[in-house]
Amino acid sequence: MKNKTLIYCLIFLFILGFCSCKEDGEYHSIKDKIENEGKPYHGKLTSDQLLMDSELIEITAGEHTFWIPERKGQIKSFACTECHNRPVAQMKGLEGQKAHWDVKLNHANSEMMDCTTCHNGEDMNNLRSLTNQNIDLNLSYKLCAQCHFSQFEDWKGGAHGKKVAGWAPPRASMTCVNCHNPHSPGFEKRWPVQFNTQKAIERKEGLDH
Amino acid sequence: MGRFKVLKSLVIDSLDTITKGSKKYHIWMGFLTLVMLIGMYCYSIQLDEGLSVTGMSDRVSWGLYISNFTFLVGVAAAAVMLVMPTYVLKDIDFKQAVLIGEGLAVAALIMCLAFVVADMGGPSVLWHMIPGIGVFNFPNSMLTWDVIVLNGYLFINISIPFYILFRHYQGKEAQKKVYVPGAVLSVFWAVGIHLVTAFLYQGLQARPFWNNALLGPRFLASAFAAGPALIILVLAVIRSFTAFRIEDKTIKKIAMIVTVAAQINLIMLASELFKEFYAPTHHSESAYYLFFGLHGKNALLPWIWTAIPLNILATVILTFGKFRNNLKVLYFCCFILFAAIWIEKGFGLIVPGFIPGPYGKIVEYLPTKIEIGVTIGIWALGAFVFTILAKTAIGIELGELRYKNKNSSDS
Amino acid sequence: MSDNKKWYSLDLGQNKQKEATASCGCGKTEGSCNSQKTELSADEFYEAAINASIGEERHRDGFEQVFDVKMDRRTAFRKLTASLLIGAGAVSTSCSAVIDNKTKEKAQIDWEEQFKGNYKLMTDEEKQGTINRLMRSYELRTGKNISMTAENAEEDVLFGYAFNISKCQGYMNCVSACVEENNQDRNSQMQYIRIHEMKDGQGFKFDNADDNYYHEVPAEGHFYMGTQCFHCDNPPCVEVCPVQATWKEEDGLVVIDYDWCVGCRYCMAACPYDGRRFNWSKPEVPENEINKNQHYLGNRMRKKGVMEKCTFCVQRSRKGKNPACVEACPTGARIFGNLLDPNSTIRWVLANKKVFRLKEDLGTEPKFWYFMD
Numbered sequence: 004m005k006n007k008t009l010i011y012c013l014i015f016l017f018i019l020g021f022c023s024c025k026e027d028g029e030y031h032s033i034k035d036k037i038e039n040e041g042k043p044y045h046g047k048l049t050s051d052q053l054l055m056d057s058e059l060i061e062i063t064a065g066e067h068t069f070w071i072p073e074r075k076g077q078i079k080s081f082a083c084t085e086c087h088n089r090p091v092a093q094m095k096g097l098e099g100q101k102a103h104w105d106v107k108l109n110h111a112n113s114e115m116m117d118c119t120t121c122h123n124g125e126d127m128n129n130l131r132s133l134t135n136q137n138i139d140l141n142l143s144y145k146l147c148a149q150c151h152f153s154q155f156e157d158w159k160g161g162a163h164g165k166k167v168a169g170w171a172p173p174r175a176s177m178t179c180v181n182c183h184n185p186h187s188p189g190f191e192k193r194w195p196v197q198f199n200t201q202k203a204i205e206r207k208e209g210l211d212h
Numbered sequence: 213m214g215r216f217k218v219l220k221s222l223v224i225d226s227l228d229t230i231t232k233g234s235k236k237y238h239i240w241m242g243f244l245t246l247v248m249l250i251g252m253y254c255y256s257i258q259l260d261e262g263l264s265v266t267g268m269s270d271r272v273s274w275g276l277y278i279s280n281f282t283f284l285v286g287v288a289a290a291a292v293m294l295v296m297p298t299y300v301l302k303d304i305d306f307k308q309a310v311l312i313g314e315g316l317a318v319a320a321l322i323m324c325l326a327f328v329v330a331d332m333g334g335p336s337v338l339w340h341m342i343p344g345i346g347v348f349n350f351p352n353s354m355l356t357w358d359v360i361v362l363n364g365y366l367f368i369n370i371s372i373p374f375y376i377l378f379r380h381y382q383g384k385e386a387q388k389k390v391y392v393p394g395a396v397l398s399v400f401w402a403v404g405i406h407l408v409t410a411f412l413y414q415g416l417q418a419r420p421f422w423n424n425a426l427l428g429p430r431f432l433a434s435a436f437a438a439g440p441a442l443i444i445l446v447l448a449v450i451r452s453f454t455a456f457r458i459e460d461k462t463i464k465k466i467a468m469i470v471t472v473a474a475q476i477n478l479i480m481l482a483s484e485l486f487k488e489f490y491a492p493t494h495h496s497e498s499a500y501y502l503f504f505g506l507h508g509k510n511a512l513l514p515w516i517w518t519a520i521p522l523n524i525l526a527t528v529i530l531t532f533g534k535f536r537n538n539l540k541v542l543y544f545c546c547f548i549l550f551a552a553i554w555i556e557k558g559f560g561l562i563v564p565g566f567i568p569g570p571y572g573k574i575v576e577y578l579p580t581k582i583e584i585g586v587t588i589g590i591w592a593l594g595a596f597v598f599t600i601l602a603k604t605a606i607g608i609e610l611g612e613l614r615y616k617n618k619n620s621s622d623s
Numbered sequence: 624m625s626d627n628k629k630w631y632s633l634d635l636g637q638n639k640q641k642e643a644t645a646s647c648g649c650g651k652t653e654g655s656c657n658s659q660k661t662e663l664s665a666d667e668f669y670e671a672a673i674n675a676s677i678g679e680e681r682h683r684d685g686f687e688q689v690f691d692v693k694m695d696r697r698t699a700f701r702k703l704t705a706s707l708l709i710g711a712g713a714v715s716t717s718c719s720a721v722i723d724n725k726t727k728e729k730a731q732i733d734w735e736e737q738f739k740g741n742y743k744l745m746t747d748e749e750k751q752g753t754i755n756r757l758m759r760s761y762e763l764r765t766g767k768n769i770s771m772t773a774e775n776a777e778e779d780v781l782f783g784y785a786f787n788i789s790k791c792q793g794y795m796n797c798v799s800a801c802v803e804e805n806n807q808d809r810n811s812q813m814q815y816i817r818i819h820e821m822k823d824g825q826g827f828k829f830d831n832a833d834d835n836y837y838h839e840v841p842a843e844g845h846f847y848m849g850t851q852c853f854h855c856d857n858p859p860c861v862e863v864c865p866v867q868a869t870w871k872e873e874d875g876l877v878v879i880d881y882d883w884c885v886g887c888r889y890c891m892a893a894c895p896y897d898g899r900r901f902n903w904s905k906p907e908v909p910e911n912e913i914n915k916n917q918h919y920l921g922n923r924m925r926k927k928g929v930m931e932k933c934t935f936c937v938q939r940s941r942k943g944k945n946p947a948c949v950e951a952c953p954t955g956a957r958i959f960g961n962l963l964d965p966n967s968t969i970r971w972v973l974a975n976k977k978v979f980r981l982k983e984d985l986g987t988e989p990k991f992w993y994f995m996d
């Protein structure tokens with residue numbers, strides 16, 4: 004009697020145990036799953052709606068084609084030639100209002116860079132590459148990419164910078180000058196936007212931490 | 213039909229028994245009721261304000277309630293595991309052990325369930341857990357296993373003593389054929405509930421302090437020590453307050469079990485300490501926190517350093533037969549052993565599992581008054597239930613309660 | 624209603640109404656909405672039942688976050704004892720006979736919400752039904768409207784996240800954007816995101832890191848690393864939930880049905896990444912700060928005693944937007960996208976940067992990668 008009960012108990016436990024075995028997923032890891040199931044997304048979700056209000060231009064950089072915000076329309080005093088109707092060299096001595104007095108160059112150091120490293124004194128409507136070619140203000144990333152090539156690589160791929168709207172295609176990425184002030188590209192030190200007092204109390208930390 | 217009549221008269225009789233008794237008995241019950249009411253008041257505050265009235269936080273998200281739950285599962289399990297040796301040894305009145313042990317198990321289980329409910333954030337939606345009506349995440353969640361085994365165990369432990377008492381009530385002998393398999397099943401089930409409860413913690417890879425293979429066996433060992441220790445104390449009380457005769461031999465046999473279990477428990481403790489401190493890894497931090505404190509945070513030190521010496525002291529004293537056979541010493545040892553294991557398995561196990569948190573952050577935990585109030589209330593509930601059960605059972609066993617034979621019970 | 628219901632629902636003669644919830648808004652015209660069954664007694668019973676359940680826990684909390692229905696302890700205690708005495712019958716006599724339509728509608732909504740099924744198992748109509756009820760209930764209570772949606776996971780989408788450790792400067796804009804977006808409790812200052820300030824040259828030593836700093840950032844000699852729920856592909860938190868109140872959606876989001884959660888906090892113990900937050904008390908958000916664009920699984924109002932966590936802003940991401948933290952980050956350290964789309968930026972990051980995840984040895988397969996420039 005006792006033995007039988009025992010055996011039944013054991014069998015019951017075994018069955019329970021087997022039932023509870025997890026079925027293994029098809030893929031060993033998430034990486035495999037991504038690679039095997041992945042395909043270009045053409046689903047319902049798009050960023051079209053979200054991007055409707057932004058002026059965008061399509062660019063192709065390397066093997067990536069995507070949209071970036073148009074720039075010229077955003078610059079208040081564009082076109083530059085409305086004032087700079089002569090090459091800068093000729094305008095220097097002239098009396099007149101100083102327009103860019105507030106621009107302080109805080110980008111690399113003065114041995115390496117001055118205004119004309121990027122601006123074309125002869126043709127103020129355009130930027131100037133290191134080899135003296137014109138670069139359209141809308142495509143200023145090309146200028147930045149001359150030195151910051153690793154950031155450029157990351158940006159093209161999407162590892163550097165932000166999107167204009169959502170994650171869904173089409174891809175629209177901010178361009179360099181949307182986040183960095185080209186004259187002072189670094190981010191400033193500042194205070195964090197908030198402090199969690201509850202957490203400090205909970206952990207009995209000093210609030211001055 | 214006849215059965216129902218008997219049942220009805222049993223209920224009436226037992227109601228009669230439990231409402232009558234000596235002055236001491238009334239004071240005891242009155243006291244328990246008072247404590248339960250206080251506990252209920254505390255719980256109502258908790259319901260009203262939420263669990264924020266407890267000492268728990270996102271970092272230490274289980275506290276006193278779950279500690280007690282864990283401990284009491286052990287008590288419930290051990291109470292019945294006693295049945296096994298007594299059965300094998302054959303020289304003790306089997307039914308006696310079954311009755312008291314299972315009564316204790318029922319009380320402990322009721323406390324367990326009460327603690328779980330007290331710990332829930334949304335007691336009003338607990339029906340989500342009922343299989344069929346709600347969604348029962350079986351077999352993935354260990355908690356569902358626990359629900360099943362605990363309720364099953366409760367069922368077994370109510371039905372077996374009930375059968376025996378029901379027969380005795382009618383003046384008939386309980387049939388071994390019926391209750392022995394049940395008792396044996398309940399013994400295995402007891403191991404089951406305890407292992408499952410251990411797995412509840414053991415299965416969490418997020419908490420290295422729990423995620424070790426020794427947790428289950430150590431649960432069993434400590435339960436085997438604490439549960440019977442409690443039984444000895446209970447038997448001692450029953451012996452001195454009722455006419456129920458319990459032989460010294462019974463108590464000594466149980467003391468033997470307590471001793472062996474306590475010894476095994478100590479060995480496992482040593483093994484655990486060795487693992488944590490001989491070659492400490494990142495995962496030993498919880499143990500460090502428990503035993504020595506971490507980064508100046510040391511709320512658990514007084515607890516654990518009370519528990520460990522008590523534990524060792526009790527085990528050492530019990531090991532010597534001379535001391536063990538002295539009942540006064542035995543009771544004392546059982547008491548400190550019980551207290552030590554309560555600390556070790558409650559506070560010493562649950563809380564440090566959460567400290568330090570997943571990112572090394574430490575938030576200490578100490579229960580609040582409300583939490584303590586609820587806890588004590590639930591313990592009172594357990595004592596209350598046990599007293600009722602024991603009183604009825606003893607009444608029947610002593611022959612004071614008999615069907616159609618109502619010459620009243622106690623004086 | 625349906626024959627193929629996956630859960631048990633109490634039918635108090637309100638069935639017909641339920642079907643019509645969306646169209647008639649219920650209770651506006653007493654007679655037309657209620658079924659033919661003995662109306663009065665049904666109403667009575669159901670008031671009583673509500674009373675009984677209120678005693679156990681005021682189940683209205685969920686949608687009443689901003690209201691203060693503080694009960695004093697005495698009332699709480701009374702209700703508790705009432706519920707202990709058990710039952711609808713006992714209290715029914717105390718119900719007032721005159722109830723206006725709004726109260727009745729409110730009560731009806733509360734009742735149906737209390738006894739609705741698990742969102743995971745609902746059909747689309749049922750999902751719509753519950754969000755309609757929740758919106759209506761909010762309107763009844765505050766007189767204001769919220770918009771709640773119940774978008775399901777899109778096909779061919781699997782959300783993933785990448786975090787650039789070298790870019791993060793510790794400004795914590797993400798943290799406050801998240802709090803505002805997701806209506807987290809302001810009293811306990813609940814936050815899903817933690818930014819850990821780590822010392823250079825010590826590696827990822829989380830225990831020496833400070834995740835609650837307040838000084839000018841970036842601090843000299845430190846770097847910053849954010850954590851939140853990683854939406855594991857093999858989430859231990861989901862395994863352990865006894866009632867399947869939390870699960871992984873098809874698009875990889877690990878979500879919680881706040882109304883199904885029983886608050887056992889087992890998932891919290893199981894999460895190795897500190898991803899979960901519990902409502903220890905009733906969450907409160909000032910009315911004017913509430914984000915009214917909500918998703919059932921996302922930022923809708925929670926009640927006390929339930930679990931919540933980051934959902935990658937399901938209310939945004941399922942509309943094609945980026946989560947609030949991604950949008951708020953001034954440094955572009957946060958990258959979000961569709962892992963299944965080989966042309967997505969997140970896939971480029973995974974393929975071209977040296978990515979790693981936290982505690983990979985646990986086998987949880989987080990969908991949250993870290994990388995450096």
Ligand code: SF4
Pocket residue numbers: 851852853854855858859860861877893894895896897898899932987
């Ligand atoms: S990070 Fe934690 S909460 Fe998030 S899915 Fe993983 S285990 Fe669950």
Ligand code: SF4
Pocket residue numbers: 863864865866867868869879883884885886887888889890891929930
């Ligand atoms: S707290 Fe809620 S979500 Fe978490 S395991 Fe418990 S019921 Fe599930």
